[in-house]
Structures are given as C-alpha cells and as structure tokens.
Amino acid sequence: MSEDPAGPVPEPAQSATGSTAEVVKLFLKLGTIAFGGPAAHIAMMHDEMARRRHWVSEERFLDLLGAANLIPGPSSTELAIYLGYDHAGWKGLISAGVCFILPAMLMVLAIAWAYVNYGTTPQATWLLYGIKPAIVAIIIYALWGLFKTAAKGPLLIGVGTLVIGLYLLDFNPIALLFGSGLLVMLIKNARHLGAGQQTTGASAALFVTTGVSSVAGITPVPFSMSTLFLTFLKLGSVVFGSGYVLLAFLRNDFVHRLGWLTDRQILDAVAVGQFTPGPVFTTATFIGYIVGGFSGAVLATVAIFLPSFIFVAIVFPVVGMLRRSRWTSGFLDGVNVGALGLMAGVSWQLGRAAVIDWITALLALISCVLVFASKINSAWLVLGGAAAGLIIQQLFAN
Secondary structure (H helix, E strand, O other), X not given: OOOOOOOOOOOHHHOOOOOHHHHHHHHXXXXXXXXXXXXXXXXXXXXXXXXXXXXXXHHHHHHXXXXXXXXXXXXXXXXXXXXXXXXXXXXHHHHHHHHHHHHHHHHHHHHXXXXXXXXXXXHHXXXXXXXXXXXHHHHHHHHHHHHHHHOOOHHHHHHHHHHHHHHHOOOOHHHHHHHHHHHHHHHHOHHHHXXXXXXXXXXXXXXXXXXXXXXXXXXXXXXXXXXXXXXXXXXXXXXXXXXXXXXXXXXXXXXXXXXXXXXXXXXXXHHHHHHOOXXXXXXXXXXXXXXXXXXXXXXXXXXXXXXXXXXXXXXXXXXXXXXXXXXXXXXXXXXXXXXXXXXXXXXXXXXHHHOOOHHHHHHHHHXXXXXXXXXXXXXXXXXXXXXXXXXXXXXXXX
C-alpha cells in the first residue's frame, strides 16, 4: 500500500483502458438494484468493481471514494462517475453517471405520475401514512451514523449545535453550510494568520450575519421552468454530504421561498426517493413533475445532477492537493458538521409533519428500533411502513 494515502490520484487518461459498453452494462444494473442509500450503493460498487471484476485496486477505490466526498452533490453518484471516468475515460464518465441515475429517474417519474393522478385517493393517503414515520427513522439513523464520524471535538460539536439552532430560526441553509465551513477553517488556522482572536470574532460575525433568514414573509413566486432549473442547479452545486441534507434545502426553497409545495409534499417526495433505488437526489424528478409535469421532471433531474459531472471532471486531477491542505481540511470538517446540523433540524420538522397521532408515533418508534437494532435495509423499512399503512386502512374501514 502507498505510504501516502492522501497522495494525488492519477489522471484517468493513464488508466482508462476499459470499454464504454462494460460501464453501461454494470451501472444500468447497479442503478436498478441499488436500494438502501449511499452506503449500500458504495458497497455494491466496491463488490462489483474491486472484488469481482478487478477494474480498480482497493487503494484506488478508496482514493476515488475520498475524492467523491470532497465535492458537493450525491457522493455515491459521484463515485459512480469517478469509477466510470477511471475505467473508460470521458465516455465512461458520462455513461456511468447517466446509467446509474436513469433507472431511478424513470421509476420516480412513474410514481410521480401516479401520485399526481391518484395521490389524494384513500389508498395512496394510507400508503404514505405508514411510510412517513419510517422515513423519519431512516433519517435519524443516518444522522447518528454521520455524527459519530464528523463530530471530532468540542469545536465541531459546538458549530453543529449552533447550526441546528439557527436553522430552526429560519436562517438560510446555504449560508449556514458555507458559514460553518469558513468558521471552522478560520478558527483551526487562526494561529497561522497571527491574529487568532480577531479572526475568530470576524468569522463568527460573518457566520451569523450571512445566515440571516431569507424566507420570512415571502409571498409565493409564480412558477417558471427557468426558476425550477436554476433552483435545482443551485442545489446540485452547494449540497455537501448525505443526500438527506437536501431535505433542508428543498424545504427552504420550495416551501418557504417559492411557495410551490407544502411540508407534506416534501416528505412525500423524500418517501419516493427512499422507496426507489439509486440516488436520493432523484427526489428532484418527483418535485419537478409535481410542479411542472414531464418537462419539469426532466429539467429538474438534469439540473440537480449536472454539477456532479462538472465537479468530477474539474477536481479529479487536483484532488491530492486538496486533501493535503490544512485549510481545505478545516473547511470540509466545518461543512460536514454543518450538514449534520441541517439534518437534525429538518428531522425535527419532518417528524412533526409525519407523527400526527399515536399510531404514527408507534410506527416511528418501531421503525427506529428496527433500523438501530437490526440495521435493516431502508427499502424494506419503507415497504414495511407502506404495508402497515394499508393494513391500518383496512382496520379503519371495517
């Protein structure tokens, strides 16, 4: 193994010896069966490419996984793009990403059509009644796992707690995310600037003032395709960490700033993203269809994933330098813990929308016990919630 795990990743042109057809076949398969969220996606890619096919070494796979976590966007999708780029060059970059995303997009599109046409029927209502508490449990479980990794000291715990409080006060999620990164970066490197207290104070002031709420008192904005595209393009460009962090941004933009959706519709979109394989970011397909029909679904999907392709192509040759920099390291630590704060805040808000009576409270509790005790695949948990909702409907009908 290399002595320097943070060393630069070689450019794909030096090792891209595979065929595009191989990439297409593999990632269409993974995009169709990859239930369970980013961790499951990554495990499947490792099994298929490092263990079974030997397209990459263990060390190379870890390098590419680390690179995927350095840039905004869905980490498992970006890992797929990196792996395709590494195996088959530029054609592999495009085909791996598209083939991993496409099956989930088509499934979500079909579900969105059914939701718009039948979503207010008793059957669909009871189905979502059981799914929503399970989604809350899945988010809590993901939050707990990430907390153990990201909260590496009092500074990061304090910044994460501050982000939770400011988010619940309706501060802008983007400002909170980047503010937490800048704050941790500047505090950790204050001694290298020779002005520790002044830097800390200035950065804290920047963190607070740039995060002032941008959603209070906003009236609904008329729908337009350009606004839909630019909103999802922005989200795809700034959302770090787990796909669940996207929830905070969706709520801020589509519920508060634009007024196009309700909290319950956001939770429904998340439920669909969990119920289907592939990236959680295909939630954009669902939302795009609700507000803009088929064209809106395609436009939203392209917009939210486009930055991932661009970032992979740009960052790939310089990832080694970014990983060695103390400044970038501090920034990423802050962004990660800020993302946790946003996840915690949105978990509280979505929990209030999902747990509306003693039955949903019991379903949420059972889901939490199952996911923590058995580490059950999230797809099975969502299916179980759906079945519970239908059973409860039959009990009430009788």
